[in-house]
Amino acid sequence: MTCLLLKFMVIITTVSNVLGDDFKEEIFIKPLPPTHLYSYFQFVTLVNSEKSFAHSHLSPRSLGEIISRFQVDELHLTLTEGQWRHKQWGYPVIDAAPGAELYAWFSQEVTDIDDQWRKLSATLSGLFCASLNFIDNFNTVTPQMALWPTGPVKGNTNVTSLLRYASLPREIVCTENLTPWKKLLPCESSRGFSALLNSRMIHNTNYHSIGVHVRNVCASKDCTETLLEIKQTVALVYDYKIINSYDWSFRKLFGQGLPGACPLSSASTIYVDITSNDTQPFKLTPPPDRIVLSQRGGSDTKLAVYDIKADGQMVNIGVKQDTKEKLQLTVPPPLHFNRYVLGYGKEFGGIVTDLVNNYWTAIDVVLLENAPWWLPIQLSSLRINGEAESKLVKSMFYSPGRSRQKPYHLELLIKLPPRSTTTITIDFEFVFLKWQEYPPDANHGFYIGSALISANLPTAKNYTSIPINGITYDSVINASKPWYPAVFRTNGAMVSLPTPDFSMPYNVICLACTVVALAFGPLHNICTKELVLKPVGTPVSLTQKLLNLFKRKKD
């Protein structure tokens, strides 16, 4: 036996670094003139998914275990605080709804998807310390047109039925979500780009969003083999007002310099968008390793690229503005939108979504409205630019909600005419909830989740997303395509439902009891007692004597 074991030792010559996992980290920084700065972190781990998740190397075992236990094919989870302003800032790399948003495609082998979905959200809630356990059937929809998997799918699969989508707009994102998120990274927060994610600084932003995106990607051209991609992202929008200067640097943004790359990453790259340098000159220090010009869909982008080494050298990339007087006017992106609530009183209201197409061709968009069951929207009240029957609507899906079981779900495929604003209005009525269904602090108001807008943009203007077959950020360079798919989230909204006085039940009990007790006494007396005249001179009892004593004193 000893001999055998020794022989076996010799056979093992596999090196741990050749285990197939690959980890890359990237930062993309883009000034959003005039007053904001967008920084996007992405940590990509590629895992050979043919092997089981039981043995993990660079990939997080906790996430792998959840994905394999619940048989998830693709998963997207974002936790966001703040609202991305598409009109001023253009488009982010990955858009996210305010609060928590989770959607996943399950494997075809799963029989009871709803059950699996509930278990998945409950487990993720434990992993990320988020209230995802509040996801249930009554706030889950199955989008029919708005969402499609980003990974390869086997032919003739009905992917839509495997999808579940839920968002929790009330969720507040804070450090307790960031810490478990960091633990999924192989370098955790001690080394590499994640060392910049100092919770004190990143929660001091106008917008921050952390995300985990798991999907399958093709390992080869013909896609006979797939790899599992686990992508962890952070998006931050800094306000120059908050950092107190128009010049930014890593030290100002993150509180410290970058202590080199993560020693486990195969590539650690920083991209800084310096296109705005032409109109608003600034100086980048230290000088980049190279400058790349990317021509994509009619828009030119200049990217300064830094390759960071794992040598422990402090890196502090920064920008010094040359002039401060110039104020640049931003050109809004080809498609932007706005959403607000109509109405007064506590009976009826309406949601309005404005979609603006600035481009010179028509744009097809899918709009997904997802209203909770306590806000019934009526399809009959749907108006597009004020018309009930609009020619703009190419296709429509409506699934009415059911009280406490299912949300209202409306999807519209609309052709937005060139250079136009399309207004979509739908009315709702307010519902009385049972007193236990009100959340704590019910007078704060009730959140309505964001609407999803899925568009195939004809131009890459303001578009920063990675192409669907790309993994790292360098795949955006010169990636011209006939169209550019994007899923946006509108802003959420808030309504104030009729809210009762919560001490009422106890008051009612007390009042009713008192009334009953007061009424019962005389009633009982009248029924069971008799009034008897007492002749004068009858012997007086002891109690009577005492009572008389009191009466005399009063007089």
Add this chain to the structure above:
Amino acid sequence: MSKQEPKSEIEESNRMWASASFVGVLIIIGLPLWWKTTEVYRVALPYDKISSFSELPSIITSELTVLANDEQSASEIVGAIQKAFEGEDILKLKIKKTIISDDLHRTLESVADEQDAIEEVGAAFDLTQHNQFYVVQRRPLFQDVWLGGERVMFFRDTKAAPTLIQALKHWVYQTKVLSGARSSVADSARRTRFPPGAAYHVVLSVVHPKPDKLSVDFDAEEAVEDYIGSFVDELSVLHNFTLKSQWLYLLDFDFQAKEIKDKSEWGRHFAVRQERLHLLLTSLEERAATHVSELPTLNLALYAAPCHAAPLIIHDQRGQPVQSPVQAFMSPKWGGVVLASPGQAECQAPQPRWRPNVRVVMGTFISQLRKLLGIADTPSIPGGFLEPLRSVTPRRWEVDSLLRLRTVEQLTSAERTLQSLAQLLGEISNIVINDEVGASINSAVDSIQEASEVMSQGHLVEAYRVSLKAHTAAETAFMEPSLLALLYFPDDQKYAIYIPLFLPIMFPVILSLKNLFLWFRGKTVQKEKTE
């Protein structure tokens, strides 16, 4: 009496009937209705069966076959064993004696190696049965008693009887550990081993704090599958195991090690104080994601010491280095850690590269796993020879012993869980027992009775399965969150709501009872008088 009663008397009876109807509605109908509607839901439970668990026989029957060369020594040995095991309250031995056939006798005398002798015994008797054990006489033995990995023990002659009994008690049947599983105070073995369960996860974490300074060649997957896989395969009759491995990089942990000069190849070592070791577990727990598993997890961690802090040597409380080829420690009911340090040659190479000794590391993990899973230590017995483990697989009689141990443990634990649940139900009146919990309590009770029956018949594997079922059902019932549904609605709050209603109403009604009672008595007296 005349037909026309006095008017006052009619009124009197009307009043009394009104009073009686108040009593009827409020006390006779109202009170029971209120009692019924505010009652805590409880399924009828077999309390009598639960309280009579102590009367159930808790005896494991085990078969022992004594093979001796002649009738006299056979009965002498059997008599000695019987006498020694008389006082055991859990274990009952069913001893058979047989005279060795001439063929076998001749081969046993001639064969030099004990392993070959076992093969010869195996050819004559079935050694694969659980809960069977063979004590075989073999004259050409250097020791009194010889025990290997199979269910066979050799003894030299009748003079070896005391050693044989010692070996049976402390090695094969482990009567002390067995009674420890029943006692109310946990012994050291019970404090170390994992609580019983149907399945476990085994996770090997390779902790590599400095991946940039040193590369570690260690295939965690292969190591786990080969070594731990073949170990736990032998225990598949007891538990299901899922094997996992992971790498944890850049774990910052400061051992606060003190550099001490010595005569090793490094010329130094780093002394880690024993008290600091548990802090490593805390920082491991932060990263190892042990909480995501749905089953209890046995954690094994290989800490690859960085070059600048190598070699790490654990120092005990007195400040003396622990003399052991492998620096390792174990945390009861959590898992084990091996601290491995690279050699000087590997660290001083231009590209530091180190291949840990897989055999030594995994061997250490196996020995830790044995304790964590409940395989007891074997004390040394003068005159007795226990063959050291040659492979990762556990000895066959150890598996039997573990089966007995777990059966007793699960049964005891299930009984105690149900008893304390019954006691709690008596003490706290607003615990809900719904149908589901009731069903699982009933199934636990049935399984306990079945297991103790099967156990006393000697069907060990079956008894283990049933007792596991009982244990699981009892734990599910005890841990069911629905028990607590009404715990936060205590009685005083109930009364706070009902008393404003009941007190003013019940007061006049109860006072009227006296008059009513007197009137009824008076009426009957009157009736009697008239008759």
